[in-house]
Amino acid sequence: MSSESSPVAESLGIVQEHTYTFGPPSEPIILENGRAFGPIDVRYETYGSLNAECTNAILILHAFTGDAHAAGFHTPESKHAGWWNDMIGPGKPFDTNKYFVICSNVLGGCRGTTGPASLDPHTGTPYALSFPVITIRDMVNVQKRLIDHLGIARLLAVAGGSMGGMQALEWSVAYPEMVASSIVLASTARLTAQGIAFNAVGRNAIMSDPHFQSGNYYSYQLPAQGLSIARMVGHITYLSDESMGMKFGRKLQERAAYGFDFADQFQVESYLEYQGDKFVDRFDANSYIYLSKAMDYYDLGERYGGLERAAARIAGKVLVISFTSDWLYPPYQAKEIVFALMKAEKDVSYTELNSPYGHDSFLLETKRQGRLISSFLGSVYEYD
């Protein structure tokens, strides 16, 4: 093994949230649907420090239900670190001793950035379904404003998994001159029919909840049942047959033998229920609808007349990683991106990690994925 004698990885400790607000009356953002939209709050966090030349900034892009809190802890009491704490911090792959790491909540989200749960300044009530239908490009355009605001002309890397990988790809074709490298994990240039189908089931579960009320549930009871079912379905798609088998098998939750009544619960059922319930506390049902739709719509090549043409726009280096057991964002889709980039003679590397954890691998295989990413970043930082 070559280059890793990384110091003992520590945690970032307590991290701060920030909010950047822009838009009308000054420059609103024009959405892909043609509408001017704003004002927009962007919730973001930063870790490490920007060097004097501003050449060490990395933008982390979160997945569907993630948020700006990628690493560290919000309070000394909090038990839960940020969602990618294993990957970001001093001595970790996104090494905050070297790099300035930024993560923001996406447009349409519900974790501090403007989304359907935010108040519409014109009405004083939440946007709900009057929120515009947004796209991955819109999310990226909002992030671009944040990066401009932070005074960064060029990002050392944009990196993300799943929906975050879509944003990383979109960044590198939309603003090629601003992206020295992109890291695309467990992602795709466009969802499969199967991926869209699962998102549709999630949206249907939410919309058919009697409390959904056309999205205007904010002052009433939440469509908790629908959102919880959506999450349960989603969660199944993030795991794999193998990982479920290892984790739960056919074990019952409370009984030793079948009672042949409906009180019997397999462990996997109880787990999904728990995930569903936990999700309702932190996620907005309307955001689920908007963000899943943005993923469904996403098609990297569409705007440019094909994937290869889109790939030809990319200026920086690209690292694509897929996982063998990921059936939601399958390796063959990652390879479509890679082949398009290779045909366009781009500097692209691809690995397919053998992992049993399904789509969730990019959150769990932090050691092997981390080694690849830290080597990649190191070479970009050194040679760029």
Next chain:
Amino acid sequence: MSMTDQQLQPEQRVHISYERIIELVEFGSNVLDLGCGDGELLVRLMREKQIRGRGVDIEESMILQCISKGLSVFQGNLEEGLRDYPTGSYDYVILNHTLQMIHDPAMLIQEMVRVGRYAVVNFPNFAHILNRVQLALGGRMPVNRNIPYEWYNTPNIHFCTRKDFVELCSTLDLEIVRSIDMTRRHVAPPFLHNWLSTETCFVLKNTPRK
């Protein structure tokens, strides 16, 4: 069966010395290295011949080493690495000491000369005198410093002799542009190649259609 050579250390993968291959490659060309291992050949080609290069390898640890050297590398099996390339997208496609591990070597060679202007292929010559003696007199599969595996654990599933390979080239209508024969680390004497070479390196190209 994959053509993985997990058991091999990088230095064992090197037979024809890198110098020989580097000599063959023109300045500033586009090179695809199939079975690139730790990427050392590509690094040297970039440094000494200012090439633009890409590697393909099956092994995660090799990919990691390539990436840390700043190389472009694709993890996958070799045929897969070529399938999606348009014709003539590289000047050289190199297959360094891997041919004998390939499931369908004839197909791969044809793909190499399709994708590259030139294919650079080297492989151990099974007809080397030491192998002949071990098989003929010892009555056993040859195991020696050139081919250090027992029959049951060898990654080498398609051994051929120098003569066999020349015949295959003629069957496939490939022109042998150059050949280098080696006896261990030295250039083999200019005769009895099929007896004396431990390793042969061929530069091939498609014969122009008449």
